[in-house]
Amino acid sequence: MSRNGITRRTLLAASAAGAVVATTAGSAWRAVAGAPAILKALPPSQFVDFGTNAEMRWESVDPRRYLTPQARLFVRNHTVTPTIDASSYRLRVFGDAVVGERSLSLRDLRRFRQVEATTVHECTGNGRSFFGSQQGETVSGTAWTLGAVGTVTWQGARLGDVLRSLGVSREAVSIQATGLDPSYATGGVDYGPVRRPFPVAKAYDDALLAWGMNGEPLLPDHGYPLRLVLPGWVGIASIKWLGSLEVSRQELTSPWNTKWYRLTGGSYPADSPPLTVNPVRSAWELPLGARLARRRRLVLTGRSWSGAGAIRTVEVSLDGGEHWQRARLADRRRGEGWTRWSVDWHRPTVGEHTLLARATDVQRRTQPDVTPFNSNGYFFDAVVRHPVTVV
Ligand SMILES: Nc1nc2c(c(=O)[nH]1)N[C@H]1C(S)=C(S)[C@@H](COP(=O)(O)O)O[C@H]1N2
Ligand SMILES: [Mo]
Numbered sequence: 045m046s047r048n049g050i051t052r053r054t055l056l057a058a059s060a061a062g063a064v065v066a067t068t069a070g071s072a073w074r075a076v077a078g079a080p081a082i083l084k085a086l087p088p089s090q091f092v093d094f095g096t097n098a099e100m101r102w103e104s105v106d107p108r109r110y111l112t113p114q115a116r117l118f119v120r121n122h123t124v125t126p127t128i129d130a131s132s133y134r135l136r137v138f139g140d141a142v143v144g145e146r147s148l149s150l151r152d153l154r155r156f157r158q159v160e161a162t163t164v165h166e167c168t169g170n171g172r173s174f175f176g177s178q179q180g181e182t183v184s185g186t187a188w189t190l191g192a193v194g195t196v197t198w199q200g201a202r203l204g205d206v207l208r209s210l211g212v213s214r215e216a217v218s219i220q221a222t223g224l225d226p227s228y229a230t231g232g233v234d235y236g237p238v239r240r241p242f243p244v245a246k247a248y249d250d251a252l253l254a255w256g257m258n259g260e261p262l263l264p265d266h267g268y269p270l271r272l273v274l275p276g277w278v279g280i281a282s283i284k285w286l287g288s289l290e291v292s293r294q295e296l297t298s299p300w301n302t303k304w305y306r307l308t309g310g311s312y313p314a315d316s317p318p319l320t321v322n323p324v325r326s327a328w329e330l331p332l333g334a335r336l337a338r339r340r341r342l343v344l345t346g347r348s349w350s351g352a353g354a355i356r357t358v359e360v361s362l363d364g365g366e367h368w369q370r371a372r373l374a375d376r377r378r379g380e381g382w383t384r385w386s387v388d389w390h391r392p393t394v395g396e397h398t399l400l401a402r403a404t405d406v407q408r409r410t411q412p413d414v415t416p417f418n419s420n421g422y423f424f425d426a427v428v429r430h431p432v433t434v435v
Pocket of ligand 1: 121122168225266279284
């Protein structure tokens with residue numbers, strides 16, 4: 045039995061999709077052949093199902109609704125969603141920057157002041173497919189369009205409050221977060237459980253231990269009963285089904301910050317740093333290749349977001365980039381969530397058109413025309429050419 049009250053077994057291939065069940069403390073993980081890797085419903089009108097991953101369809105987003113409902117949020121699993129018993133769940137905290145080993149139940153964690161934070165939650169590889177379709181480049185990874193993102197309000201405790209109460213050493217520099225999902229294996233190599241270290245400064249700045257999303261308990265697919273949230277950072281930093289935190293006086297590493305989630309290949313140096321803050325991106329609330337019925341005036345809507353804070357401006361083009369105009373922004377100062385926008389299209393002509401949107405954030409970071417190639421197709425932030433046909 046592991047220190048989390050559950051035994052683990054390694055699933056040999058991420059693609060060998062099977063549900064993993066841990067019913068009571070001490071029971072073994074069981075892989076149920078043929079069971080889905082994602083447990084929530086994935087209606088085809090709302091999701092593109094990639095097996096262990098699923099992306100939200102932008103055309104299914106309700107323009108009147110700011111937050112992404114949990115049922116609609118994208119899912120990114122390295123293996124499968126585990127079922128974890130909340131009553132025997134423990135978060136283990138250990139390492140050379142804490143005295144002894146601590147174990148916290150959910151009740152222990154809920155004694156800390158509950159806080160809320162609205163953040164953009166996004167996969168590092170969101171937009172990856174456009175490296176291929178827009179830049180003619182071959183990259184590896186899930187072929188997301190732009191739906192591996194959402195904006196949600198998290199409920200939980202500040203990680204900083206928890207660390208302070210445990211008397212973490214001032215010499216702590218690095219914290220490794222490890223998930224309770226099965227070990228990740230690919231290409232015949234078992235890399236162990238999904239885990240990624242982050243600087244202690246981020247822990248004290250705005251990191252959360254979240255048990256809720258939009259006022260509901262986390263769904264199993266999104267990390268129930270507890271996940272880490274590192275606001276504004278790449279999705280992989282927000283470890284789901286959080287099993288342990290190793291707090292160390294030395295820099296910690298894992299394959300998720302050395303082998304993956306760094307920019308490699310192309311013109312990147314061998315020592316490019318682990319990815320942290322997400323870039324700026326924009327999406328239209330339309331399917332790619334949408335057919336729009338002609339009207340005197342079409343109102344088109346979309347959203348822009350950035351890992352570094354609010355969006356300042358959004359420029360759009362309805363003619364493939366010849367003319368640009370400012371979009372109307374519907375949300376101002378919504379913390380770290382995305383910004384909704386709209387634009388009127390007067391007397392569109394019948395035929396094919398290309399829509400573009402380019403956002404700039406409060407740090408004046410904007411979207412380029414081309415994103416430099418990297419082998420794993422991370423951080424596609426170029427302006428997406430969105431085809432539509434007016435009929
Ligand atoms: N334990 C664990 N945490 C994880 C992952 C995982 O597979 N296992 N995937 C990461 C990645 S790559 C992303 S983008 C987000 C996705 O979170 P979501 O599925 O709740 O949307 O979780 C991150 N945390
Ligand atoms: Mo991700």
